[in-house]
Amino acid sequence: MLARRSDLQLEGDAAGRFLPWVIAVMVFLAALALAGGLGLGKALAGWDQSLKGSLTAQIVDAGGTPAPEKVQAALVLLSGTPGVEMARALDRHAVEALLEPWLGQANLTPDLPIPTLIEVRLEPGASLSTAALARRLEAAVPGARLDDDRTWLAPLIHLTEALRALAAGIVVLVGLATIAMVIFATRAGLAVHREVIAVLHLIGAHDGYIARQFQSHTLWLALKGGLPGLAAAALVLLALRGLGGGMQAALLPPVTLGTGAIAALVLVPLVAALLAVLTARFTVLGTLRQMP
Amino acid sequence: MEVESSGLVRFENVGMRYGRGPEVLRDVNFHLEAGSFHFLTGASGAGKSSLLKLLYLAHRPSRGIVTLFGQDLTAAGRAALPGLRRRIGVVFQDFRLIAHLSAFDNVALPLRILGLREEAVQAQVAELLAWVGLGDHLAARPATLSGGEQQRVAIARAVIGRPQLLLADEPTGNVDPDLAQRLMHLFLELNRLGTTIVIATHDEHLVAGTGRPVLRLAGGELRLLPLPHEAR
Numbered sequence A: 001m002l003a004r005r006s007d008l009q010l011e012g013d014a015a016g017r018f019l020p021w022v023i024a025v026m027v028f029l030a031a032l033a034l035a036g037g038l039g040l041g042k043a044l045a046g047w048d049q050s051l052k053g054s055l056t057a058q059i060v061d062a063g064g065t066p067a068p069e070k071v072q073a074a075l076v077l078l079s080g081t082p083g084v085e086m087a088r089a090l091d092r093h094a095v096e097a098l099l100e101p102w103l104g105q106a107n108l109t110p111d112l113p114i115p116t117l118i119e120v121r122l123e124p125g126a127s128l129s130t131a132a133l134a135r136r137l138e139a140a141v142p143g144a145r146l147d148d149d150r151t152w153l154a155p156l157i158h159l160t161e162a163l164r165a166l167a168a169g170i171v172v173l174v175g176l177a178t179i180a181m182v183i184f185a186t187r188a189g190l191a192v193h194r195e196v197i198a199v200l201h202l203i204g205a206h207d208g209y210i211a212r213q214f215q216s217h218t219l220w221l222a223l224k225g226g227l228p229g230l231a232a233a234a235l236v237l238l239a240l241r242g243l244g245g246g247m248q249a250a251l252l253p254p255v256t257l258g259t260g261a262i263a264a265l266v267l268v269p270l271v272a273a274l275l276a277v278l279t280a281r282f283t284v285l286g287t288l289r290q291m292p
Numbered sequence B: 001m002e003v004e005s006s007g008l009v010r011f012e013n014v015g016m017r018y019g020r021g022p023e024v025l026r027d028v029n030f031h032l033e034a035g036s037f038h039f040l041t042g043a044s045g046a047g048k049s050s051l052l053k054l055l056y057l058a059h060r061p062s063r064g065i066v067t068l069f070g071q072d073l074t075a076a077g078r079a080a081l082p083g084l085r086r087r088i089g090v091v092f093q094d095f096r097l098i099a100h101l102s103a104f105d106n107v108a109l110p111l112r113i114l115g116l117r118e119e120a121v122q123a124q125v126a127e128l129l130a131w132v133g134l135g136d137h138l139a140a141r142p143a144t145l146s147g148g149e150q151q152r153v154a155i156a157r158a159v160i161g162r163p164q165l166l167l168a169d170e171p172t173g174n175v176d177p178d179l180a181q182r183l184m185h186l187f188l189e190l191n192r193l194g195t196t197i198v199i200a201t202h203d204e205h206l207v208a209g210t211g212r213p214v215l216r217l218a219g220g221e222l223r224l225l226p227l228p229h230e231a232r
């Protein structure tokens, strides 16, 4: 497949010098865009998963810690609502642990008015209106509030979806640009080697014989560019992961790549090579067909 | 009218021009029997190479009908050409050897295009190149060979695929009379084995020596000259 000897001696062409670079850059960009898109997709699914089934209620009392009766009333109301699987008040220690990174140990004095948090887990597939439940809760228990985590996440989810569409668009554009460059390089090669191609034709070569020489040469150039391009993208992704490691305590599940995504990344230079080879083939066949 | 199948090549009222230029060939009528041997003569610029271009399908006639191997070329599409060309061997006037390929690889080309196994290619090419006296130059690039050596590479490339029709354009133009005689013997031998041969030349000496029929081009028209013994 990677026969370096060719009747056309395509190895000396200008394309041999610029095409690997172009394809390296294209594979690099496509791999990063794909990694971004797939990573965000996975994060999105993760966020959805962890947020879909849960609500948080908080009960605030200006005077200090809310009265246990209030908390009890809220728990009863929440637990009795159809679609709620479980409602559980977090004890003061758990809430303090949540606040500590923000306030610091020293500021967490026992007299600090800390709201009581109630974790509400919904039944899977429950269809209850959080807005209606919030109104009922606020009416029944003064100082209570119900947060639907999805509400504050919505803009983030929309942004993520837009970024994923952008990543997909980049991958498509990079693919089209690669096709255009290969068409250009192949046409140039056909023009440079017109005389030898004419001789091959006169000896009885089919267009396919000539196309195959361009194909194997293009495959070689594409891999020569694509594999280093992928390696560069992998280094960048590893570096980004290193930076992201400092965000362990982030509020959201991390953006990571699964094995499927990694396999997809490894496929990028191979798909690019396949695209380049097919483009070279159809360019040669299309151009030669117009010859007498 | 001859029987359709008897001719390997048949030209009927064929005209040819380059682009929009004047006709370089006019009303050419002739046919070649399978196994025949013809010389094609005419002054420089008479159209010998042009007529051969029609025969090896590098050019289409501007009018008239060309029939090759019983197939009407006006009806033949592009896809039919490689199959026909594989039955034709050509020694081009300017050789058209591929500059970056060795003598060996140039001669091997027709066999590789046919998809022959590499062992068969190696054996046949080495044998033929040895036969034309180039056994010591297998790896030489054409540019490092003399004109006569290049010509022999070109001839070897033309005959390696055992063509049914061999067309040679001035195949003895660059060689000394001795080698010219040897090459003529090669062509006669191939003809004896059944190859139909057309040799374009203005070497009257070469023509006279063999007593083979001569097609003469003049003023764009083709005439079959009477054989010497018939003229007498």
Ligand SMILES: Nc1ncnc2c1ncn2[C@@H]1O[C@H](COP(=O)(O)OP(=O)(O)OP(=O)(O)O)[C@@H](O)[C@H]1O
Pocket: B018, B021, B024, B042, B043, B044, B045, B046, B047, B048, B049, B050, B051, B093, B202
């Ligand atoms: N590619 C071309 N484009 C335009 N005109 C051409 C071309 N090739 C040949 N001609 C013209 O066609 C005529 C016949 O040329 P051709 O090469 O067939 O002559 P020839 O008999 O082979 O001559 P020679 O003996 O010098 O090789 C000439 O007038 C030439 O100028």
Ligand SMILES: [Mg+2]
Pocket: B048, B049, B050, B093, B169
């Ligand atoms: Mg000529």
